[in-house]
Amino acid sequence: MDPDALAKAFVQHYYSTFDANRAGLANLYQDSSMLTFEGQKTQGAQNIVAKLTGLPFQQCLHSIQTVDCQPSGPGGGMLVFVSGQIQLAGEQHALKFSQMFHLMPTPQGSFYVQNDIFRLNYA
Amino acid sequence: MDPDALAKAFVQHYYSTFDANRAGLANLYQDSSMLTFEGQKTQGAQNIVAKLTGLPFQQCLHSIQTVDCQPSGPGGGMLVFVSGQIQLAGEQHALKFSQMFHLMPTPQGSFYVQNDIFRLNYA
Numbered sequence: 001m002d003p004d005a006l007a008k009a010f011v012q013h014y015y016s017t018f019d020a021n022r023a024g025l026a027n028l029y030q031d032s033s034m035l036t037f038e039g040q041k042t043q044g045a046q047n048i049v050a051k052l053t054g055l056p057f058q059q060c061l062h063s064i065q066t067v068d069c070q071p072s073g074p075g076g077g078m079l080v081f082v083s084g085q086i087q088l089a090g091e092q093h094a095l096k097f098s099q100m101f102h103l104m105p106t107p108q109g110s111f112y113v114q115n116d117i118f119r120l121n122y123a
Numbered sequence: 124m125d126p127d128a129l130a131k132a133f134v135q136h137y138y139s140t141f142d143a144n145r146a147g148l149a150n151l152y153q154d155s156s157m158l159t160f161e162g163q164k165t166q167g168a169q170n171i172v173a174k175l176t177g178l179p180f181q182q183c184l185h186s187i188q189t190v191d192c193q194p195s196g197p198g199g200g201m202l203v204f205v206s207g208q209i210q211l212a213g214e215q216h217a218l219k220f221s222q223m224f225h226l227m228p229t230p231q232g233s234f235y236v237q238n239d240i241f242r243l244n245y246a
Contacts, residue, residue, distance in 0.1 A: 036191045036204075068159045070238045072225055075196060081159075081223055081240040096244055098221040100204055102195055115193045117204040121219055121244050 007069035007080045010103065010111065015062035015084075022053045028113050035116045048116070059089035077114065078103045096121040130192035130203045133226060133234065138185035138207075145176045151236050158239045171239070182212035200237065201226045209243075219244040 001009075017024045029035075029045035035052075036042075042051045064084040072079045080101040085094040102115035124132075140147045152158075152168035158175075159165075165174045187207040195202045203224040208217040225238035 034193045036193060039189065039191065041193075066162065066242055068162065068240045068242070070157045070159060070164075070225075070240065072195065073198060073200065073227065073237060075198065077196065079202075079223070079225060079238050079240065081242065083221065083242050083244060098206065098242065098244065100202070100223045100240075102193075102202060104196070114196060115202050117191045117193065117202065117223075119189055119191070119204065119206050119221065121206060121221065 003069050003071065003078060004067075006111075007078065008067050010080060010101070011064055011067050011082055014101075015064065018052070019059075019061050023049060025049055025052060029116075030112050030114075033113055033116070035118070037116075037118045038120065057088045061087045063087070063094070072102060076105045078111070126192050126194065126201060127190075129234075130201065131190050133203060133224070134187060134190050134205055137224075138187065141175070142182075142184050146172060148172055148175060152239075153235050153237075156236055156239070158241070160239075160241045161243065180211045184210045186210070186217070195225060199228045201234070 026045050026049045029048050031044050033045055033048060034043050035048045037051060042048050062084055064082060066083045068081040070079045080103060083098045086097055087094040097118065097120050099118045101113050103111040104114045106112055149168050149172045152171050154167050156168055156171060157166050158171045160174060165171050185207055187205060189206045191204040193202045203226060206221045209220055210217040220243050222241045224236050226234040227237040229235055
């Protein structure tokens with residue numbers, strides 16, 4: 001699969017899961033995975049999903065503006081860089097965000113999220 | 124050196140070099156380095172610096188708002204995620220941007236930029 005198509009498919013899957021069933025994101029992380037969310041660091045699939053499901057909003061809708069990707073090196077990883085907007089339920093204005101993922105291959109031929117860094121841009 | 128301190132030092136060095144002497148950034152890239160600048164892909168130190176020095180503005184000033192970093196995996200690399208503003212000479216408003224770097228260690232104990240993805244956020 002072409003890397004750009006793979007990155008877009010991942011991004012589509014990630015944010016639709018986030019918006020519909022945040023707990024379902026657990027499948028995308030492993031124990032070594034790291035999340036930095038607005039400067040707060042979390043490690044491990046379970047802690048990361050606890051962080052994401054505990055965010056102080058129930059419903060949200062991501063819309064993606066750009067997706068860039070590059071191979072990260074000899075380990076077969078892929079860097080995915082996203083910009084977009086997140087609309088929180090009950091809020092008038094959407095918030096701009098940017099986020100990067102470092103995807104690493106699994107033995108099963110799939111990918112998991114090794115690194116995840118998220119920032120709001122406060123537009 | 125503590126990774127957060129190293130990331131901040133790199134970011135300081137990168138943007139002060141960009142603002143004062145863009146051609147001097149050549150030292151930070153290698154032949155394998157990749158840049159995606161607003162969706163346009165470039166590879167190799169020489170091509171990357173040609174791209175950066177050829178951007179349609181002469182003077183600019185970056186100001187950094189956030190710097191996040193995480194180790195990228197067993198190769199000893201480091202992911203650095205930056206958000207900030209860039210003020211172009213002669214323009215009234217600064218532009219928001221976000222950028223990610225994947226730094227890899229050199230045999231000399233320094234780091235070079237293996238991956239670089241830049242996006243304006245059009246605030």
